[in-house]
Amino acid sequence: MKTLLRLILFIFMVLTISGCDGQKHANESLTVLAGSELKDMEPLLGDIERKTGIKLQMSYSGTLDGAEKLIVGEPTDLAWFSHGKYISLVQGDNNRILAQEKIMLSPVVLGVKTSVAKEWGWAGNPNVTWRDIAKKAANGELRYAMADPASSNSGFTALVGVATALSGSSDALSVKDIDQAQLGGFFKGQQLSAGSSGWLVDAFVKEQNRLNGIINYESVLMALNRDKRVEDSLVLIYPKEGIITADYPLMLINGEKREVYNKLVAYLTSPEFQQKMMEQTLRRPVIPQVKLSAEFASPLLVELAFPNDLAAIDKLLFSFEDKHRRSSHAFFVLDVSGSMAGGRMKSLQTALKNLTGQDQTLSGRFSRFRSRETLTFIPFDNQVYPSKTFTITDPGSQSADMQAIRQFADSLKPLGSTGIYQALQTAYRMATEARRKEPDRFYSIVLMTDGENNAGISAEGFAQYIASLPAQDQGIKTFTIVFGEANQDAMKQLADITGGSTFDGRKSLGQAFKAIRGYQ
């Protein structure tokens, strides 16, 4: 009897307590402007909601893009990027960050194939320096993938780290000590660029035969090994001069949500969540109570100083784009069929002109056409018009080069029906021929269309053409922009068979053109 009574009492208590609990967990929803590298947190969001009653609604964005959204005051409750230092610097006195707390850590490092690491004596060697890496890259032995610094935090962090290390000063980078010569050598080895670190990883996996290294977050590289996505597993190199660690600060933007924010941070920094986060995402914990698991290398991680000087960062980004990275040759295949008449043509012209330095937003400044870059425009309707090629020698927005491109954009006239694939085939013929002459550049094709193919060769015919290209002519990617009534599936398929990616230009054609710049 007594036990029965106890049982009843117990059930009663549980009911009462869980009743209270339910009240405390009154569901709250927070909007989060997040860096795209946080997509791997998605599987943990359900957990967070169950434990705290807080639902996080993530919307993803690139580095400068995200910083810009914060500065112009785009409404969001929280912001969460791989690091907040750049954002703190650009926001200046316009302080939108009301509180911030680091949630996890991951240094940006180099992964090289085990076979190569052994050959170079880099496996298990704690003395490898960025200088050693720059040498191997300059002489063509190291061929690596790295995301574009202007669009992706991993690329940005890597650039700051490499430039700081190669400057030889060991202090925070300033304008005067950006070591031009060494940087050039280092970036000769970059053979794959991307606008996002997630896409970069997928492309690296597809192209692992021609590449032997990749720069990314430690967590991303460890996941490649763990998930056996690479045939020759990667050895992680933590260069001796130091690295820069991303610390993923969760930032409070909307002051009215402070209480919920505090509750969320308390859970995210609890041993329970930190342990789970480490196991699942392979990022390092921010509390000493959770010990690093054996999977992590634990050499002395020397942390480089992050610059506090916006002018130095600006100069570094521009000198990367205009001087140090491989120059690129981008082909723009542009639909000027009759349906483009009116507002659509205007959007296209504005999008192109924005890339000549007329877009002065944060992301616009760094996505403009670069010095040394060659651009070929191929307008088409049911026929393919003569192409126009420009090479930028002066990237100033008022230079003759940029003005010529603006004039060209203004000269486009809508007419006729839509023959997508014959125009693309022309682009491929020109691109492969150019690449045979100058193999050390990035080649890419952009296709912008607002309709379905109704003239010239078919999608199948084009796929056969791509498949029939000799080995040396393969690998040039097409990035497609869906506009107007373009066939989304066909555009995706086209990107897939060429190894490219597809972008939605229906909301903003300008944004789509900007987003592709990181891949060119």
Next chain:
Amino acid sequence: MRKLIAPILTLLLVLGLGVGIYVSVNEQLSKQSIVTVRGLIGSEKEDFFRDPLVVAALAKQGLAVEVEKAGSRQIATQYKLKDYDFAFPSGSPAAEKIKREAGVNKAYEVFFTPMAVASWKVIAGILEANGIVKQREGIYYIIDMTRLLQLIAAEKRWSDLSKNEAYNVKKSLLMGTTDVRQSNSAAMYLSLASYILNNNNIVDSAGQIGQIIQPLESLFLRQGFMENSSAGPFKDYLVMGPGKAPLVMIYESQYLEEASRANSGISDAMALLYPEPTIFTKHILIPFNDKGDRLGAALADDPELQKLAIEHGFRNRDAAGFRNFLKSHNLTVPDTLVNVVEPPTFEILEQMITMIEQRYKGN
């Protein structure tokens, strides 16, 4: 027997309901007599205010406290002080700045803590071998601050020191701090460094500043990006190892608070170094209205709250209580520090910080 269950259940249900209503009404009643006080605090006091024992002790005084963290120097410049009941920065210069900004004269000196350097045994060993650090009674003292600051000002690296095998790194020899424009702990380092570089005299004229401003700027500018509040660098110290910053300027209380915690993040490899001379940071509460005033009085006068402050590593009038705290957690730190300097006047310190700020802006 089974027949009994139904009536018992009903009885329990009624009883439970009654108790439930009683409890919730009672809670409502007691909530009404508790005053909520909102304020801005330096981040190193966050754990103190979140401690359930502190919350309970404050509730006994009829107070519930809501805090927002900020850099102590930020409080005066970046917040609408009218929206808060009090500010509780670290350091008398930051307190003075807030008092002037808010036009308030009253202030409570609640507790204090000396500045110390969070470091590592291997690092202390190298500095010892180079004559900069010395151990006395199991405590590390930086006995030659002058030499350390000279090495920093001369832009030496760890790899330039002798007997540095344990940390032969090309990193510059620097003291890791917060942003001196925003945070008190960096301003305390500036105060201390200015005293030492001014031939062990408190700086008291613009002429003296002119003589030493260059090495002083270099202490901060070369660090690159710095955080706004002292909890940041200390958290990095706990998880990122000596590769991040081998020397970090902190409040002694931060280290003691962490060391006394169950499941502490302080490991055997870590060491706390005491600069000689060092400088004290007073934690001063500035009330903006009666509610803030009640909190200030409670924190300064209530013996229970004063005792709890010690449990979070702070020092106050109760020297015996502090000794007991150290003993019970088996911590070895200097009982009393005699070699302590005063910060320069508010105006002099502001002038130095303004000059450094100008350099940040590229002037």
